[in-house]
Amino acid sequence: MSTSSILLAETQQLSFRFGATPILHEVSLAVPAASIYGFLGPNGAGKSTTLRVLLGLLPAPAGTVRLFGQDLVRQREAVLSRVGALIENPSLYDHLTGRENLEVTRRLRRLPAARTAAVLELVGLTADAHRPARQYSLGMRQRLGIALALLPDPELLILDEPTNGLDPNGIIDMRELLLRLQREQGKTILISSHLLSEIERVATHVGVIREGKLLFQGSLADLQLRQADQAHIVIETQDAAACRQLLPAELGEARVTAPGTLHLPFRTPERVAALVQQLVAAGQPLYQIACRQPSLEETFLHLTATRS
Numbered sequence: 001m002s003t004s005s006i007l008l009a010e011t012q013q014l015s016f017r018f019g020a021t022p023i024l025h026e027v028s029l030a031v032p033a034a035s036i037y038g039f040l041g042p043n044g045a046g047k048s049t050t051l052r053v054l055l056g057l058l059p060a061p062a063g064t065v066r067l068f069g070q071d072l073v074r075q076r077e078a079v080l081s082r083v084g085a086l087i088e089n090p091s092l093y094d095h096l097t098g099r100e101n102l103e104v105t106r107r108l109r110r111l112p113a114a115r116t117a118a119v120l121e122l123v124g125l126t127a128d129a130h131r132p133a134r135q136y137s138l139g140m141r142q143r144l145g146i147a148l149a150l151l152p153d154p155e156l157l158i159l160d161e162p163t164n165g166l167d168p169n170g171i172i173d174m175r176e177l178l179l180r181l182q183r184e185q186g187k188t189i190l191i192s193s194h195l196l197s198e199i200e201r202v203a204t205h206v207g208v209i210r211e212g213k214l215l216f217q218g219s220l221a222d223l224q225l226r227q228a229d230q231a232h233i234v235i236e237t238q239d240a241a242a243c244r245q246l247l248p249a250e251l252g253e254a255r256v257t258a259p260g261t262l263h264l265p266f267r268t269p270e271r272v273a274a275l276v277q278q279l280v281a282a283g284q285p286l287y288q289i290a291c292r293q294p295s296l297e298e299t300f301l302h303l304t305a306t307r308s
């Protein structure tokens with residue numbers, strides 16, 4: 001089996017209810033080893049719930065959640081010892097310095113003394129380690145939270161919306177940290193966000209969830225392919241409605257978006273050429289014709305838009 005096909009975190013047909021309210025519907029998440037897996041969806045989609053089930057913080061139906069190929073329920077302690085997590089904001093002692101915050105946890109967990117300096121370095125907080133946590137910016141607090149999660153040197157990091165509320169510099173720092181952890185430390189990172197733009201530059205894989213259902217899962221390249229599928233052409237003419245009437249077979253699925261503008265799905269260049277010929281033959285002026293491809297963000301928004 002190749003490295004990329006080994007799954008470090010996996011749910012199969014995971015369904016979950018809070019009381020009588022169904023929250024997750026048969027979610028089959030597959031997080032490959034060495035990936036940065038962006039788990040995306042709007043607020044309330046079920047991201048945190050899924051991550052909590054993966055971390056054993058919410059009860060999981062037996063046999064449906066695996067970490068490192070092992071059943072979470074049966075091997076709970078063994079597998080969770082290999083996972084580091086930051087869920088919501090980190091709990092910090094504000095009066096203690098960054099270094100002291102780490103030391104408290106390191107001693108409690110009986111980890112080697114060298115780990116504190118190592119994780120401070122990794123998250124870029126060495127120079128600020130002597131300052132009380134209360135003086136830290138939100139971005140620094142999040143990075144200290146990640147340092148805490150990294151103390152036992154876990155193979156898998158699970159981060160729930162770590163960029164929430166960060167300013168652009170904080171987002172850039174976080175992006176660089178994630179890349180460093182994956183590339184230099186070989187970590188696998190599962191990170192949730194409601195904004196594609198915050199993670200599209202670092203994610204290798206994405207899962208898109210809406211209303212508790214996984215709508216898309218694959219590599220970022222797969223999402224880009226889906227984007228290519230949604231390309232369409234825009235025709236500027238004099239009377240869009242008249243063109244549609246003249247060529248019902250060719251323009252039946254076109255949308256008239258302005259008196260002289262038609263939008264229709266792009267199929268092949270040959271079909272575009274044929275359409276242009278037919279419009280001209282029918283005596284319709286063609287002012288402009290363009291092929292438009294939605295951005296990755298538009299593809300994501302289209303996926304997550306609530307359908308009526």
Ligand SMILES: Nc1ncnc2c1ncn2[C@@H]1O[C@H](COP(=O)(O)OP(=O)(O)OP(=O)(O)O)[C@@H](O)[C@H]1O
Pocket residue numbers: 018023041042043044045046047048049050161194
């Ligand atoms: N303890 C709870 N009891 C009942 N319902 C809950 C509980 N926690 C979350 N929910 C509901 O479960 C659904 C999914 O919430 P979840 O927090 O997993 O979404 P999310 O995608 O992480 O969104 P957000 O970014 O807003 O946290 C929401 O409708 C939420 O109201």
